[in-house]
Amino acid sequence: MVQPYGDKQIKLFALNGNKEIAEKISEVSGIPIGKMSSRQFSDGEIQINIEESVRGVDVYIIQSTSYPVNNHLWEVLIMVDACVRASANSVTVVMPYFGYARQDRTAAPREPITAKLVANMLVKAGVDRVVTLDLHAVQVQGFFDIPVDNLYTVPLFAEHYTKKGLTGSDVVIVSPKNSGIKRARSLAEYLDAPIAIIDYPQDDADRAEGYIIGDVAGKKAILIDDILNTGKTFSEAAKIVERDGATEIYAVASHGLFAGNAVELLDAAPIKEILVTDSVAKQEVMPKNIAYLTASELIADALLRIHERRPVSPLFSFQKEKKKQ
Numbered sequence: 001m002v003q004p005y006g007d008k009q010i011k012l013f014a015l016n017g018n019k020e021i022a023e024k025i026s027e028v029s030g031i032p033i034g035k036m037s038s039r040q041f042s043d044g045e046i047q048i049n050i051e052e053s054v055r056g057v058d059v060y061i062i063q064s065t066s067y068p069v070n071n072h073l074w075e076v077l078i079m080v081d082a083c084v085r086a087s088a089n090s091v092t093v094v095m096p097y098f099g100y101a102r103q104d105r106t107a108a109p110r111e112p113i114t115a116k117l118v119a120n121m122l123v124k125a126g127v128d129r130v131v132t133l134d135l136h137a138v139q140v141q142g143f144f145d146i147p148v149d150n151l152y153t154v155p156l157f158a159e160h161y162t163k164k165g166l167t168g169s170d171v172v173i174v175s176p177k178n179s180g181i182k183r184a185r186s187l188a189e190y191l192d193a194p195i196a197i198i199d200y201p202q203d204d205a206d207r208a209e210g211y212i213i214g215d216v217a218g219k220k221a222i223l224i225d226d227i228l229n230t231g232k233t234f235s236e237a238a239k240i241v242e243r244d245g246a247t248e249i250y251a252v253a254s255h256g257l258f259a260g261n262a263v264e265l266l267d268a269a270p271i272k273e274i275l276v277t278d279s280v281a282k283q284e285v286m287p288k289n290i291a292y293l294t295a296s297e298l299i300a301d302a303l304l305r306i307h308e309r310r311p312v313s314p315l316f317s318f319q320k321e322k323k324k325q
Contacts, residue, residue, distance in 0.1 A: 005030035009089070010058045010307050013050075015079060017064035017072040018281045021096055024296030025062060029304055038075055046071070048078050055087040060131075060303055065099030066257060066280040073099060073118065077125045084126035092129040092306065093122060096279035096295060097255045101136040102227070104143075119143035131302055133279050133295055134226050134254035149312050151302055153254045153277055154183065156293050158190035160275065161222065166250070167191045172219040174198065174212075176237035184224050187252075196221075198237050210240050217245030228253035228276060231262030235269040242270045255279050256290075263287050 011034045014022030026033045035051040063076040076093060083091045103114035123146055130148045141148040171193040175184035178199050188195045196214025221241045223234055234251045241249055249271050256276030266274060266287040274287050277295045305312050
C-alpha cells in the first residue's frame with residue numbers, strides 16, 4: 001500500500017471525464033482526491049462547488065475531454081476558474097486525452113484551428129500548466145504559452161509486448177496510414193522489429209484499397225495508431241495485412257474512443273488483441289478482445305516530479321533504461 005503523500009500543499013480533483021484513472025492516480029501517488037461537486041442544471045449549465053480550501057495550494061485537475069467532449073471541456077474550464085478565484089497557488093490541468101487535438105491546422109479553406117482555440121481558453125481561464133498523454137499532433141504544445149508535458153505511451157506498449165514475447169524479426173510494426181510512421185518506428189526500435197506502412201492511392205481513397213510498403217508475410221503484425229475512434233482504420237488495415245500473409249494481428253492505440261459502430265467493426269476484424277490505455281473512460285460495450293494498460297503510474301510519477309521540481313524527461317525513455325539493466 002502506498003503511503004500518503006506528505007506535502008499538504010498539493011491537491012487532486014477528479015472531474016467527470018474519467019474518474020477511474022483519477023482514482024488510480026490518487027492511489028499510486030498517495031494524494032487523496034479533494035472534495036467537490038459538479039452538477040448540471042435542467043438547461044445543461046454546469047455548476048461547480050469546491051468543498052475544501054485550496055488557498056495557496058498547487059491544484060491538479062484530472063479531466064479527459066472525451067465524449068461528451070464539450071461538456072467535459074466546459075467543466076474543466078469552470079473548475080479552473082473556481083480554483084483561481086479561490087486563490088490556488090497554481091492550477092495544473094491533467095488531460096489524459098486532449099480533445100480537439102486533431103483540429104491542429106487548416107486542412108481546407110475557412111476551417112478553424114480548434115486545438116489552438118482550446119489552448120487559448122485554458123490559458124485565459126487561468127491554467128498554469130497542462131499534462132497530457134500522446135497528443136495527436138505534438139505541435140499542439142506550441143499553441144500554449146504555458147508549459148505542456150506531453151507524456152508518451154509507446155514505452156508502456158513496448159513493455160507489454162516484450163512480456164508477451166513479441167519482439168525481433170518475427171514481428172513487424174505496421175503504421176495503418178502514412179502519417180503514423182514516426183510512432184511505428186518508435187515502437188519498432190524498442191522491439192527490435194522492422195516496420196511496414198499501409199498507403200493508399202489517394203488520401204481520400206477507400207481504406208480497402210490500401211497496399212503495404214514492407215513485408216508482413218509470415219510475421220506477427222502489430223498495428224499502431226494514437227486514436228482508435230470509429231475502428232475503420234484498424235479494421236481495414238487488419239484485413240490488408242492478413243491478405244498479405246501476416247500470421248497474427250495485434251492492434252494498439254493510446255486512446256480508445258470506440259465511437260459509432262467501432263465495436264462491431266473490430267469484433268469482425270481478424271485482430272487477436274486490441275490494446276489501449278485507460279486515458280478514456282470505459283464504455284458499457286467494448287470489443288471482445290480488448291486489453292487495457294493503465295497510464296496512471298506514468299501520470300502520477302509526472303505529477304510528483306512537477307510538484308517536487310524534478311525533471312520529467314526521464315519518463316520519456318524509462319523503457320530503454322529498463323532494457324539496459
